[in-house]
Amino acid sequence: MPRTSNPQPVLVRPSSPAFADLLPTNDLGEFPTATPWCQRWREKRHSFRHTSAGGFDPRHYTVEPLAVRTAKQFVLQHHYSGSFPSAKKTFGLFNIAEGEPRLSGVAVFGLSVSRAVLERALPDLEPAISALECSRFVLLDECPANSESWFLARTFDALLASDVRGVVSFADPVPRRTSTGKLVAVGHVGTIYQASNATYTGRATARTIKLLPDGTVLNDRSAQKVRKQEQGHEYVEAKLMSLGAPAPRAGCNPALWLRDALQAVGAVNLRHRGAHRYVFRLGKNQRERERITLGYPNLKPYPKGPDSSD
Known part of the structure; x- marks a missing residue:
């Protein structure tokens, strides 16, 4: 995916002239x-x-x-x-x-x-x-x-x-970035x-996600709504059409339309570690x-930084 230089953050800093803290990462x-x-x-x-x-x-x-x-x-x-x-x-x-x-x-x-x-x-x-x-x-x-x-x-x-x-x-x-790198x-x-x-x-669970050109993700549940024409499928279809996908034709196979729509808008696969x-x-x-039971172990330490976007 094309990348550009990082956008500058909007900061509200303390008025003290002694203030010297900087954002700890350029990737925000x-x-x-x-x-x-x-x-x-x-x-x-x-x-x-x-x-x-x-x-x-x-x-x-x-x-x-x-x-x-x-x-x-x-x-x-x-x-x-x-x-x-x-x-x-x-x-x-x-x-x-x-x-x-x-x-x-x-x-x-x-x-x-x-x-x-x-x-x-x-x-x-x-x-x-x-x-x-x-x-x-x-x-x-x-x-x-x-x-x-x-x-x-x-x-x-x-x-x-x-x-x-x-x-x-x-x-x-x-x-996540848009297709232009924002x-x-x-x-x-x-x-x-x-x-x-x-x-x-x-x-x-780690998985592969569908990244749309505006930087948002088409999750599995949304894709399933389109394939099975469940409640909410119109919103998902409208989203893809706003990104350049053709409108579904009457009587077309929804699963095939979704496949072609994702290809038309330039959706890419992104491996997600979870x-x-x-x-x-x-x-x-x-x-x-x-007294409330935890189904998973309590892990330490807390995670401290985002994953790589590469």
Whole structure:
């Protein structure tokens, strides 16, 4: 895939003249917990906040349940993936400093593509009822440093109150670029989950993914929707047509159309070593949390850097 020089990050640095910290990587990967940078998003463009800049005041924020429709609109507008997963619980981070609540972040919890993802990680809990996957966690660039830990903790309080006892979340460590070389996904190691004391349980299954020319991924579930003409196939087809694929003809074989469409848009295969998997056990105290069985061993140390994009 063609590559160009890395785009420059948007930085908000402390005003102190003694400030000398630099971004620790030119490729803009998500940083280890020990580094002082927090990632933010707006209109699918990432930026960074330095923890020493401070500014977060919990009195200026509130976390509330959010309508799925509103969460979907926010995620599609700002998150680099350009997609919205199945959602069961959605929460909004609202800035109330100026009186009128302003939506500044969204957290989405739902059922994984496969029930086995939750069953294997949390074998004692019922998927979609007492165990959910955190599939999107997006904060706008207006949020001060350290907002995400507070937001995540408040969502966990709300989940526990509704009898959710476990959360699984994945961090994709593979940087992704468009066909012109623009970096759209920096490669995440799960910094926010590490800072929140999640249990790291290794990587998900390695696989080959279909990378589209805009830097997004056509996952297996989306491809299956097209092949079997299941609910949601129109969205996937429209996405491919927007990238240059021909419209499907009446009566054509959907599987053959998908094959030809991927070839027409220039989709490429990318070997993926597997996303990093984190597990949270929820409870009122440590004893309650430790009673919840983990289906995978607790691994140390946490991963510290994104995978190579080569």
